[in-house]
Amino acid sequence: MHSFTEENYIKTIFKLSSNGTQEVNTNAIAEALDTKAASVTDMLRKLSTKKLVHYIKYRGVSLTEEGNRVALQVVRRHRLWEVFLVEKLKFSWDEVHEVAEELEHVSSALLTRRLDEFLGHPQFDPHGDPIPSENGEMKLKKQRLLAEMTVDEAGVVVGVNDSQPLFLQYLDKMCISLGTRIKVLDHFAYDNSMEISLEDERQLLVSSEVSRNIFISA
Incomplete structure (x- = not known):
């Protein structure tokens, strides 16, 4: 303990x-x-x-090996609680982190196992981060940052590098979430900003900071 x-x-x-x-x-x-x-x-x-x-x-x-095991279990509980809060209690993805920070310390192995079963054994949390299995294995996605994409490349949003509420609220206002398809229309060398289009054909200008915090399917 x-x-x-x-x-x-x-x-x-x-x-x-x-x-x-x-x-x-x-x-x-x-x-x-x-x-x-x-x-x-x-x-x-x-x-x-x-x-x-x-x-x-x-x-x-x-x-150490034991430290890594403990870390994976804490991360597992945190991400499972985030899924529960979003899917079952209808929290938005920008509201769950702080609540899950408290719940992750409830270390009952039985509770965690039952929670996992109740949720249908999810592999990823609401931010696209992998959820470790009971034995510590994680399914990793092939992904890269939006900032690494070139003009005319396209892909689907699979995660975020920044899960702070302000960034997630920004993405909500831009109508960008997991599963959103993005295409790079232009890249501006002056400040490394990008012009992108979404699946509804809306065009947006995003900053370098934003593009470094969105993961796209590789």
Whole structure:
């Protein structure tokens, strides 16, 4: 049994380290959790004692096999709750993250299994992120960023790189969601903005920041 804080650190390391495969420095963790580097160092020492992370001072931290397992279970619960909130309680995709942040710490394996069964074993959450299976496996989509596409290329939106409410609300106003087909009409070198068209033939100008946060089917 791990505390809320420990699980949040483990999940943050998992996300920052490309799903647990790379070392992460303490400053990156401190920024992600909006806390002081000294506090991060103290927690990393604690997690190292519990054999959840490999921590080397001044180098960084990575998850142990057990730490990676814990992270995957927290991520699994979080994303399953997001599906439940959207599909069953009719939350919008920009409202679910903070609620799921609380629910992800309910660590009953039976509850998680029943929730998964009730939802029909979903493989992706409302933002297009893969949901780990009970044994930690994830089905990954072939995808790339909209920013990487060239003129006349087209594809379907399969995920977002930024799940913050303000960005999701922006996409809602632009009528862009998972499943929306996008075609690149032009690319402007001056500021790396793009002109795109949607399936309803509407044309939009999107900024470089927006195009770097939308995943398109590869």
